Amino acid sequence: MINLKPAIEAGYTGRGVEVGIVDTGESVGSISFPELYGRKEHGYNENYKNYTAYMRKEAPEDGDGKDIEASFDDEAVIETEAKPTDIRHVKEIGHIDVVSHIIGGRSVDGRPAGGIAPDATLHIMNTHDGTKNEIMSAAIRNAWVKLGERGVRIVNNSFGTTSRTGTADHFQIANSEEQYRQALLAYSGGDKTDEGIRLMQQSDYGNLSYHIRNKNMLFIFSASNDAQAQPNTLTLLPFYEKDAQKGIITVAGVDRSGEKFNGSNHCGITAMWCLSAPYEASVRFTRTNPIQIAGTSFSAPIVTGTAALLLQKYPWMSNDNLRTTLLTTAQDIGAVGVDSKFGWGLLDAGKAMNGPASFPFGDFTADTKGTSDIAYSFRNDISGTGGLIKKGGSQLQLHGNNTYTGKTIIEGGSLVLYGNNKSDMRVETKGALIYNGAASGGSLNSDGIVYLADTDRSGANETVHIKGDLQLGGEGTLYTRLGKLLKVDGTAMTGGKLYMSARGKGAGYLNRTGQRVPFLSAAKIGRDYSFFTNIETDGGLLASLDSVEKTAGSEGDTLSYYVRRGNAARTASAAAHSAPAGLKHAVEQGGSNLENLMVELDASESSATPETVETAAADRTDMPGIRPYGATFRAAAAVQHANAADGVRIFNSLAATVYADSTAAHADMQGRRLKAVSDGLDHNATGLRVIAQTQQDGGTWEQGGVEGKMRGSTQTVGIAAKTGENTTAAATLGMGHSTWSENSANAKTDSISLFAGIRHDAGDIGYLKGLFSYGRYKNSISRSTGADEHAEGSVNGTLMQLGALGGVNVPFAATGDLTVEGGLRYDLLKQDAFAEKGSALGWSGNSLTEGTLVGLAGLKLSQPLSDKAVLFATAGVERDLNGRDYTVTGGFTGATAATGKTGARNMPHTRLVAGLGADVEFGNGWNGLARYSYAGSKQYGNHSGRVGVGYRF
The missing domain is CATH 3.40.50.200 (Peptidase S8/S53 domain)
Structure with a gap:
């Protein structure tokens, strides 16, 4: 009730x-x-x-x-x-x-x-x-x-x-x-x-x-x-x-x-x-x-x-x-x-x-006390003949459409208007009036702070409407940003400090030639714009404010800023100097990609017809002098007007390095699986063996303060058998799942692969091995891109590996063996074209084919502990003999002609490998194995654990 x-x-x-x-x-x-x-x-x-x-x-x-x-x-x-x-x-x-x-x-x-x-x-x-x-x-x-x-x-x-x-x-x-x-x-x-x-x-x-x-x-x-x-x-x-x-x-x-x-x-x-x-x-x-x-x-x-x-x-x-x-x-x-x-x-x-x-009893004095980080809200529509006097350091928010007719006086703290307010307003030197979104109010006289804030995250331009006169005193400050318009029905008297920010989505897309953007309009501007005693600007990442201009028209006077955009490639290159070493290449590549896109957008904007503009986006927004339309223009504009301090993060996101990096991590993991098959060929057991193994991987790449992490798991089943007096063959089928994370991007890779190998012993001369793997993978990506957007994509590919190795066994101690092994492996990766969803600055990649020749060399020491148990220790080196380049050419999904390529981390060409393990015969044909292996360099390390069981018929 x-x-x-x-x-x-x-x-x-x-x-x-x-x-x-x-x-x-x-x-x-x-x-x-x-x-x-x-x-x-x-x-x-x-x-x-x-x-x-x-x-x-x-x-x-x-x-x-x-x-x-x-x-x-x-x-x-x-x-x-x-x-x-x-x-x-x-x-x-x-x-x-x-x-x-x-x-x-x-x-x-x-x-x-x-x-x-x-x-x-x-x-x-x-x-x-x-x-x-x-x-x-x-x-x-x-x-x-x-x-x-x-x-x-x-x-x-x-x-x-x-x-x-x-x-x-x-x-x-x-x-x-x-x-x-x-x-x-x-x-x-x-x-x-x-x-x-x-x-x-x-x-x-x-x-x-x-x-x-x-x-x-x-x-x-x-x-x-x-x-x-x-x-x-x-x-x-x-x-x-x-x-x-x-x-x-x-x-x-x-x-x-x-x-x-x-x-x-x-x-x-x-x-x-x-x-x-x-x-x-x-x-x-x-x-x-x-x-x-x-x-x-x-x-x-x-x-x-x-x-x-x-x-x-x-x-x-x-x-x-x-x-x-x-x-x-x-x-x-x-x-x-x-x-x-x-x-x-x-x-x-x-x-x-x-x-x-309502304020029916005269002025309502709200002494909210406290500090600026405390906020209180009135959410009712307020009527009445009284006014509002705001005191105290904390914030008071008015969310209703208010019709009270008394004056609003802000003596301390801040008053935030979310809706319409009929009252005339006065801001004292210690007070602040915040127009949030497209709020409106009566006449305004201010010696304090007047702040035009944003609420519309879609980038729509919002107009603050003063239904009366505006008096900006010499002690006050007007805070606004490009794209916000302060409309005054009566006379505007400008004074005090003007602070103009080029940051924010609503400012719209900026082309290279520049344009005039209005920020204050009135029936009459009673003083020249130069009466602002101090003008400060806060440029965006790619937006620079040049000068204030006053123009007169049939509907009144207007104050405008002349604004133009900067070159993304040059800005990114400058930002890369302060970026962590591991990000420098990606930052520069992201800036180059964006500049290519904006060159296309400049041309598209100048040649756009009303039909192409109308169909570009249903939620188009317009502003005099600028035509931001379509998701691509909005996304590019958001980057232009972003905080310059976020430049490294934004340019890095536009390089989409996660595609190349996660693919490289997957290729490395498949190589580890093939090496496991190669090690299994060294058993001298006779007969047919059935094998089941599980392998867990954890890898970290770190360079110059930047880190990427890989986690993986593979389950394999297979067989191995003597196919001749001196020949052993093996084949396994593996299903793997791995994740790769870096900065604000994540990848999940699912794969199924066939592994096979054969070894032929040539007596005292040594032995030869042939290795083969073929796998299909699906890489699912989720990442941040641009100023405040999110993109998702998936790409399918195959990886084939061919290897040829030779080795010789050297007696070690009384009962052990030392094996010296070396050879080559060829990795051939083929990846389908793909297109990300969710952002106009997502990446649309072309198909990729990349072959890499890898040199392999290593030592293996085996030492029997008994007739049923053997210990193993390995050490070696792998080196990519040609560059492993998994960067993907293409362009942003919102572009039609601009091209570029993704970035890639500096993955190591030379990797040291080492391992420890043991094989145990349980009897009745059953045997087991356990292995630990490491592969890495100064910047990269992969730790792998593998256990398995086998049965010999």
Whole structure:
């Protein structure tokens, strides 16, 4: 009914907020019930055993009888120590307990808490007189004093009197104005001494007035249950002291249908500071039956609990801010607008958590305090005749379309506009106004910062609209960027500092000849652009700003910047000087690729027809002097206007080195598998053997601060057999999966390969080997490209390897052998053409054929440990006799003619190899093997582990 769910789902519980509850009841609330345990309770009645006796003294008698002076002594404050399991039997649940539970009851044993702000700190002030079952005026006033001293900001008051009940020491409506006058006489007359304040606080009105004005407290009162046209007389203070409205809210009761509770008083003359809330409460304490109870006493705490949630979200809010937000966000019920029955309407807690919906009471001062890294948001549309005064160092964001007509003044921190704002604005020297996206506002006078920010990531140009005049003072700064247009309906008076950035997507594509880009237009520019006392520019990666020009046209005056693009190849070459050594080549190659593309785009733009422009992209964006259209223009423009500090990263991404690098890593891994087959031919076992092996690889390439990593796994099955007295042959089938990662690119390679080998022994002369492998692979790539784009692609290929080796066995020690082996291997890689998806700066590669001749030389030492176990150690070298070049020619997917090629890391031509291993015969034809091998150089290292089993028939 009160739309509380959004506040709960957002996680607001009242944590950190202190709430005062001035009330009465027979029980001792926070001590008795686990739902309220751990809260602070201050009592008045000396008869309660749970309380330390409080001082009681009688004031001098007068014509109205005795008045009891209540004292809440700090020494008598009881901090309850009850725990949830400390449950005491309570015969009667008091009024104070139900009110406290509604505001901040906690969940116990999984039962619904029922409390709106269960984590708020409750200061429960029991003002029961102990004899007459009445709440005492003096006790109330002293409770307010104590709460004020403790810094409590929100106070619930579910009590009061009306003209129908004139007993106790409360005043009557008939004499309320006189009491107000007498209460403030001494204080307003200049007696600001402690005695003057004490005299003032001796009356209800005076006490309220003092705490509203000086302690920033918000008092929430129930309207009372006398079915009267006027509410509780304690709520009438603002009728006599208008400024007291900021600290008092009257709460009337409504039933579930939204109709006024028959017993509830109306808002009456307090309508402007009154709203309505449900009067029916259902509360359940531990070991009690649910309590069904009704009355405005239980309407007020609903508003109080909501105020606590609001203060948790906006801890800087004053009493004026809180009551404005609670009242103006209420759901209008009854007669349209504020009425004497329902006031502002039914409490809407969810809407209140989005800030005020109107400024009807004058200016709304938002002193958000804090620092610039803290931000608060108002998301309601705000109307009203008041204005907004922004103070404090933190940020306040306005997300609604606001129609309030008062002025907006920014004295400190920043105010961000996400929507339209009708108000005229003033920015002081320590303030900042941020127009986010295509926001608009009234006239603007600024000696602070005016910042035109971006929101549209698609690159669409956004216009900030000032529906009035613009005055930029000499102390202020206008921050904007190329592609943003500040449109002024009236006269623009320029001054102060201009900071123009060429960074950002919306500036559009820049060609070599340059163009004029407007940044401010007005019906009239009252001063020459040179009146900016200081002009600073922040060029993009390939965008340079030359000069400001002023032009006059039929629709007004315009200030523009003349801008042109730089040469990508030269810019990349300069960036490569500061790049890590391992990136220099790729950075230069990426710059060359981009320059080729932009030459094509320049020509395409100059010859474009309306038809080709229209079909280039459905989401085309236009700007005077520039025609950014199509995904390719947008992607290239984003690079042009990117941060120059990101140049190395961007140019490197445009080289797409991951294709060449991951292919080289795969070729190296297939070579390791072929070597495993070659080693298996050295067995002298007779008969047919069946082989099953698994091999794991981990490789790292590192050069000049740049790193690439490979991980791989291959499972193989095969056979080996003696095919003659001196000849052994083997064949295996392997399935492999590997990954390669570098910078912001990743590759996954899946392959299936056939491996075969034959060895012929020629006696003392030695032996000869022939090796062969053929595999197909699929390389799947995912990478970042350009300024802020992502591309994915896959490429298929084959790799064939042919090897010829010769070796000789030399006796070693008594039982071992030393084998010297050498030969050649030829790698032939063929790769299909491919095209990446997802980015106009993705790569479209041509087919590739590359052959590499590899020289092989090595030593192998074998040493039997027994007739069933042999140890092995190997060492050798591999060298590519011609360059292994897996770079891919082609062009960007968004180009039609421009060509280039991918980059490639400087993979080592010479690799050292070494290994250790053992073969073991298990018996009954079974055998096993284990191998560790290493291949690498100064920049590259591959570690491989292999285990397998075999069976000899």
